[in-house]
Amino acid sequence: MNLWNETKSVPISRAMIWAAYKRVKSNKGCAGIDDIDWEEFEPSRSEYLYKLWNRMSSGSYFPPAVKEVEIPKIDGKKRKLGIPTILDRIGQQVIKTYLEPRFESIFSNNSYAYRPNRDAHDALQEVQQNCWRNDWVIDLDIKGFFDNINHKQLMLAVGIHVSEKWACMYIERWLQMPIQKKSGELVHKQGKGTPQGGVISPLLANLFLHYAFDKWLENKSIKARTYLFGYSNA
Secondary structure, three states, X not given: OOOOOOOOOOXXXXXXXXXXXXXXXXXXXXXXOOOOOHHHHHHHHHHHHHHHHHHHHHOOOOOOOEEEEEEEOOOOOEEEEEEOOHHHHHHHHHHHXXXXXXXXXXXXXXXXXXXOOOOHHHXXXXXXXXXXXXXXXXXXXXXXXXXXXXXXXXHHHHHHHOOOHHHHHHHHHHHOOOEEOOOOOEEOOOOEOOOEOEOOHHHHHHHHHHHHHHHHHHHOOOOOOOEOOEEEOO
């Protein structure tokens, strides 16, 4: 297997597609607007993955709309998720895997949400240690965060760390994906929002918060300790 076809304009290899496929499959998940679930995807896997590689590596891949799904909350309200198709989740995983190491290198060590090898249990252990050193706690929940991330500001942050135009191109395309409601109506974003349910959305959200919150704390010389954000779309 070649690492990438030199006749293609974008250096995305079939190996990158395959690794992303395995990662997405391990997370399972439901079908998107095409109604293709894993049971239907697997028999034609090679065809689907080749099609994705061919289009992504030539710069001609355009993601389909995301399917809006409502998840019940404990308080009776509903959380809206945007579910991409299986193939699009694989495409997002390719770019996420490619960019995540460089983003991780700048993120605050006090940040724990949606990061590799970190979870809520790690954050709680850090909080426990912090309680021995501090006698105050700030509890924050960002309401509707994913729905309101400003695209222009996010892309400015992306541009600081991503010089590859093809990677920026795909991120912008994913940000601009419309949402298909249960009625079939397509709702186009107005320069804000990234679907909560998208593979690359948490990474982009953390990059946005790095500049909007973590760097702000540093500039204000506030000695914050541990961040485990609740991203709410209530």
